[in-house]
Amino acid sequence: MAYLLYFAMRKTVLILDFGSQYTKLIARRVRELKIYSEILPFNTSMKKIKEISPSAIILSGGPSSVYDREAPSISKEIFELNIPILGICYGLQLIAHLLGGKIESTKKREFGFAKIKKVKETEFLKGVRDGSQVWMSHGDEVVKLPEGFERTAYTDNTPNTVIENNKRRIYGVQFHPEVVHTEEGKKIFKNFLYRIANIKPEWTMESFVDTSVKKLKEVIGNKKVLLGLSGGVDSSVTAVLLHKAIGKNLIPVFVNTGLLRKDEEKILSEEFKKLGIRVRKVNASSLFFKKLKGVREPERKRKIIGKTFIDVFYKEAKKLGKIEFLAQGTTYPDVIESTSVKGPSAIIKSHHNVGGLPAKLKMKLVEPLRELFKDEVREVGKILGLDDWFIRRHPFPGPGLAVRILGEITRARVKKLQEADFIIREEVKKAGIYDELWQAFGVLLPVKSVGVMGDKRTYENVCAVRMVVSSDGMTASWYPANYEILNNISTRIVNEVRGINRVVYDITSKPPGTIEWE
Numbered sequence: 001m002a003y004l005l006y007f008a009m010r011k012t013v014l015i016l017d018f019g020s021q022y023t024k025l026i027a028r029r030v031r032e033l034k035i036y037s038e039i040l041p042f043n044t045s046m047k048k049i050k051e052i053s054p055s056a057i058i059l060s061g062g063p064s065s066v067y068d069r070e071a072p073s074i075s076k077e078i079f080e081l082n083i084p085i086l087g088i089c090y091g092l093q094l095i096a097h098l099l100g101g102k103i104e105s106t107k108k109r110e111f112g113f114a115k116i117k118k119v120k121e122t123e124f125l126k127g128v129r130d131g132s133q134v135w136m137s138h139g140d141e142v143v144k145l146p147e148g149f150e151r152t153a154y155t156d157n158t159p160n161t162v163i164e165n166n167k168r169r170i171y172g173v174q175f176h177p178e179v180v181h182t183e184e185g186k187k188i189f190k191n192f193l194y195r196i197a198n199i200k201p202e203w204t205m206e207s208f209v210d211t212s213v214k215k216l217k218e219v220i221g222n223k224k225v226l227l228g229l230s231g232g233v234d235s236s237v238t239a240v241l242l243h244k245a246i247g248k249n250l251i252p253v254f255v256n257t258g259l260l261r262k263d264e265e266k267i268l269s270e271e272f273k274k275l276g277i278r279v280r281k282v283n284a285s286s287l288f289f290k291k292l293k294g295v296r297e298p299e300r301k302r303k304i305i306g307k308t309f310i311d312v313f314y315k316e317a318k319k320l321g322k323i324e325f326l327a328q329g330t331t332y333p334d335v336i337e338s339t340s341v342k343g344p345s346a347i348i349k350s351h352h353n354v355g356g357l358p359a360k361l362k363m364k365l366v367e368p369l370r371e372l373f374k375d376e377v378r379e380v381g382k383i384l385g386l387d388d389w390f391i392r393r394h395p396f397p398g399p400g401l402a403v404r405i406l407g408e409i410t411r412a413r414v415k416k417l418q419e420a421d422f423i424i425r426e427e428v429k430k431a432g433i434y435d436e437l438w439q440a441f442g443v444l445l446p447v448k449s450v451g452v453m454g455d456k457r458t459y460e461n462v463c464a465v466r467m468v469v470s471s472d473g474m475t476a477s478w479y480p481a482n483y484e485i486l487n488n489i490s491t492r493i494v495n496e497v498r499g500i501n502r503v504v505y506d507i508t509s510k511p512p513g514t515i516e517w518e
């Protein structure tokens with residue numbers, strides 16, 4: 001299976017990941033300054049680093065101590081590349097350690113806010129206010145500087161908070177400039193990238209669209225590309241980008257699993273029709289319901305849906321004859337997930353993906369969004385004409401409403417949840433909080449409770465309402481919805497949805513809960 005990668009000639013900032021929970025944030029901050037950044041694991045070979053030929057390198061933080069037996073490290077050769085280097089937290093300690101300085105464990109782990117005091121004005125700290133607040137999280141500190149370095153800022157607890165070797169363009173900060181709690185973090189990145197590394201802010205989504213379209217045309221030529229449209233933002237943006245590049249040679253296929261949100265198919269059709277893109281639709285809902293009959297266990301549901309989806313898609317693809325390429329809406333967070341330094345993590349849920357497809361179909365994979373973060377994907381969608389409300393829609397899981405219907409999946413139960421879910425989204429939009437939320441949805445519970453309506457006893461299902469805020473879905477907080485929203489949702493669901501007579505609100509964050517109930 002051949003993977004297509006897109007390497008345009010562009011200035012890249014390479015971020016070497018030592019396992020910090022903030023590494024992704026560093027990449028975000030660099031991108032916000034309109035410079036392309038990429039995260040690779042700390043043990044990336046020097047050969048690969050030279051191939052990438054980055055314009056600057058940032059060493060992330062990490063949980064280790066440089067004297068740990070298995071401490072992650074890098075080759076000293078990196079300092080001979082004559083590329084500006086910035087070490088953050090563990091990155092700073094590693095620089096000091098490798099270049100002959102000394103690190104010691106602090107008497108008290110420093111965690112939280114601190115104020116930096118500048119020793120002098122430098123290019124690196126230019127414009128950063130004396131007394132500016134920074135965010136610390138470390139157990140070790142540099143006690144002896146390597147030769148050629150000077151300290152340019154300190155805090156009450158950390159004498160060597162910022163160290164610089166201006167001649168060799170190597171810098172280190174003990175605090176985390178990437179987190180919002182560091183007031184002038186952006187200024188520090190700006191100084192390092194614009195002033196010291198001399199990189200121009202040229203990474204814009206307009207330029208991304210231009211280069212991608214050119215590349216896609218070049219690579220695909222006159223051949224055809226198949227794309228599975230899920231209705232979500234990523235696959236939709238992949239479609240419009242490919243359509244711009246290869247027009248009618250893109251064949252988007254939309255599989256209706258019967259497990260979608262209310263009117264999903266209609267919304268998608270209209271949006272694409274407006275853009276002049278023809279979508280091939282397959283209604284496979286009967287098959288999905290048949291396969292899911294009697295299945296209650298969450299993981300089995302997920303597995304069945306994943307497999308059925310692949311079968312349906314495969315059958316449809318076969319009808320189209322030989323097609324060389326398969327496009328997927330993979331984005332940068334998916335790529336980071338599979339390449340970064342990871343702690344041991346158990347599989348909580350098998351995520352629905354179509355990973356088995358390219359091999360089964362013997363197709364080459366095209367993933368034009370694999371370099372982009374979600375907000376960048378949205379921006380590309382906007383540039384290419386997708387409606388604003390369409391690209392701001394909340395994420396929707398691959399297995400659809402099946403993981404929000406606890407117990408057995410039937411058409412009737414899907415319909416019930418679709419109606420309730422529609423009301424929830426309508427009320428959330430009406431209240432003006434839709435964009436604040438990562439997701440807002442309903443969950444149909446497999447229990448019944450007694451109620452009273454118009455003097456009559458009712459015995460119906462319960463619907464749980466879930467609203468969460470999150471920046472990436474990895475962690476989430478339940479949303480403190482106000483009384484009015486909750487009241488409107490509850491009243492409307494009980495009045496308008498037949499078969500639901502009780503509404504409850506989910507007040508569990510992630511962790512310990514997950515966002516979806518199954």
Ligand code: XMP
Nearest residue numbers: 350351352395396397398399473514515516
């Ligand atoms: P959990 O429930 O694991 O969900 O906290 C985290 C985020 O991922 C979405 N999700 C999925 N997305 N395929 C997807 O594409 C899946 O199988 C899947 N399961 C959960 C979920 O909606 C939330 O935003």
